[in-house]
Amino acid sequence: MKRLLDAWFAPAPAERLAAVRLMLGAFTLVYLATQLPLWFADAQFHAGDFHPLGVVRLLDGPLPRGLRLALPLVTMGLAVTFTLGLAHRWLAPVFALALLFTLTYRNSWGMPFHTENLLVLHALVLAIVPAADAWSVDARGRAAAAHERYGWPLRALAVITIIAYVLAGIAKLRLGGWAWTDGDALREQIAIDNLRKHLMGAPMSPIAATFLEHTWLMHAMAIGTMIVELGAPIALVHRRAALAWSVAAWGFHVGVLALMAIVFPYQLIGLAYAPLLRCERPIAWLIARGRRWRGR
Amino acid sequence: MNATRWYGLVVTLIAAIAVAWPLTRHPVAGDSFPLSTYPMFATRRKDARLYLEYVIATGPAGARRHVPPELVASPEVMQAIVSVHAAVARGDAAGLCQRVAARLAPRGGYRGFDEVQVIAGNHRAIAWFVRGERGTERTLARCPIVRGAR
Numbered sequence: 001m002k003r004l005l006d007a008w009f010a011p012a013p014a015e016r017l018a019a020v021r022l023m024l025g026a027f028t029l030v031y032l033a034t035q036l037p038l039w040f041a042d043a044q045f046h047a048g049d050f051h052p053l054g055v056v057r058l059l060d061g062p063l064p065r066g067l068r069l070a071l072p073l074v075t076m077g078l079a080v081t082f083t084l085g086l087a088h089r090w091l092a093p094v095f096a097l098a099l100l101f102t103l104t105y106r107n108s109w110g111m112p113f114h115t116e117n118l119l120v121l122h123a124l125v126l127a128i129v130p131a132a133d134a135w136s137v138d139a140r141g142r143a144a145a146a147h148e149r150y151g152w153p154l155r156a157l158a159v160i161t162i163i164a165y166v167l168a169g170i171a172k173l174r175l176g177g178w179a180w181t182d183g184d185a186l187r188e189q190i191a192i193d194n195l196r197k198h199l200m201g202a203p204m205s206p207i208a209a210t211f212l213e214h215t216w217l218m219h220a221m222a223i224g225t226m227i228v229e230l231g232a233p234i235a236l237v238h239r240r241a242a243l244a245w246s247v248a249a250w251g252f253h254v255g256v257l258a259l260m261a262i263v264f265p266y267q268l269i270g271l272a273y274a275p276l277l278r279c280e281r282p283i284a285w286l287i288a289r290g291r292r293w294r295g296r
Numbered sequence: 297m298n299a300t301r302w303y304g305l306v307v308t309l310i311a312a313i314a315v316a317w318p319l320t321r322h323p324v325a326g327d328s329f330p331l332s333t334y335p336m337f338a339t340r341r342k343d344a345r346l347y348l349e350y351v352i353a354t355g356p357a358g359a360r361r362h363v364p365p366e367l368v369a370s371p372e373v374m375q376a377i378v379s380v381h382a383a384v385a386r387g388d389a390a391g392l393c394q395r396v397a398a399r400l401a402p403r404g405g406y407r408g409f410d411e412v413q414v415i416a417g418n419h420r421a422i423a424w425f426v427r428g429e430r431g432t433e434r435t436l437a438r439c440p441i442v443r444g445a446r
Contacts, residue, residue, distance in 0.1 A: 005301065008308075009300070009301055037366075037371060038370065041371060044372070044375055044379060046369075046379060049382050054328050103329070103330070107329040108329075109370075109378070110377070110378030111375070112332065114334055116330070117332050120329075125311055153304070153307075156304070156308040159311070159312050160311055160315050163312060164334060167319065167333060168338075171323040171334050171338045172337070172338040174323050175324070175335065175339050175340075176339070176340055185340045185341075188341040188422065189339075189341065191344045191422045192421045194425065195421040195425070196346065196373065196377065197373055198362065199346075199417060200350055200364070200373050200376060200377060201350075201351075201362035202364055209425040209426070212422060212425050
């Protein structure tokens with residue numbers, strides 16, 4: 001037990017946790033900005049289509065238009081303070097709750113998406129840990145030494161990612177049993193999803209039809225999917241296993257993009273797996289390059 | 297154990313239990329946000345059968361174009377599908393048709409089209425892509441694209 005606890009609380013550099021904060025905050029800002037047209041699409045927010053989920057169940061009905069439009073804008077403002085690491089202890093929880101409410105509200109019209117869950121869950125954890133002890137306005141250039149208080153939050157974020165994948169695998173087993181791995185369900189899903197997009201006048205995968213002709217490919221992809229999802233806990237065993245699993249999971253989302261034109265942005269950019277990796281290194285490299293450039 | 301470890305344990309356990317909690321719910325009916333059962337791609341769809349209501353623009357000489365989701369209801373395909381289905385279910389197919397027609401009227405890309413139709417389609421998706429087989433369609437509402445009127 002002691003060894004397990006020591007491993008869980010192994011020290012990590014403050015910069016690694018700060019890197020996750022920086023990337024998540026910047027991602028949220030850009031993501032919400034690209035989604036703004038959706039918030040202005042009044043036709044989407046027909047009162048009859050309002051099916052509140054999660055925290056949005058607290059509402060009696062849809063928000064007035066002005067308040068609805070304020071949601072992403074306020075959250076974007078808070079994303080700036082979160083990214084900068086400004087008054088993190090006070091403003092980060094407000095940001096995380098705003099993001100939770102904003103994205104839950106957006107998911108309360110028709111059907112829940114599964115592309116934003118990890119973003120929100122990671123933000124909620126980052127908001128209550130010392131993620132602004134480096135590379136932040138709060139730190140003001142001070143360097144914090146590696147400490148266990150920066151290690152466990154990264155592992156908690158990783159556990160959230162891993163459980164999400166395992167749940168996806170379990171859902172397939174609960175609904176289709178091991179027969180899901182024969183590839184028929186995946187083939188049907190890919191065909192239906194692409195036809196749905198075609199009939200709705202939206203872009204569909206240019207290669208799906210070719211794949212649908214080869215049932216053995218679907219079989220192989222279904223097995224691969226199940227291995228990635230149910231095998232996710234292996235990422236906690238060792239750093240190399242974490243890297244290998246992250247690449248495999250990322251590849252799964254590339255496959256989903258290629259075959260169904262479904263974008264999981266948080267996963268495709270790699271942020272979902274950042275807590276498993278030495279994600280501070282690219283940022284440290286960029287900062288060093290910037291300093292060298294300024295020093296010339 | 298020091299305070300950091302207690303705090304870390306409590307936060308980790310709460311987060312892990314919360315994220316795993318949807319296991320106690322039905323994978324499809326119990327889905328929510330952000331705590332999800334992640335049921336995507338999990339269900340069998342016999343014959344890959346797809347019943348769907350959608351909107352098309354038609355013109356002379358058989359011109360036909362599927363109207364994209366952002367001009368129907370929402371830039372998100374799935375939310376647009378739900379909006380179209382909800383409109384049809386509440387008997388508002390004609391209203392939806394007119395709203396879409398009004399949006400298409402000023403658009404140059406739809407100059408060659410003069411009518412909007414709300415369609416209920418019944419297709420088999422694999423047969424559609426692999427063998428080129430089209431299913432059946434039924435027109436639920438049709439309305440003209442009126443141009444020049446303010």
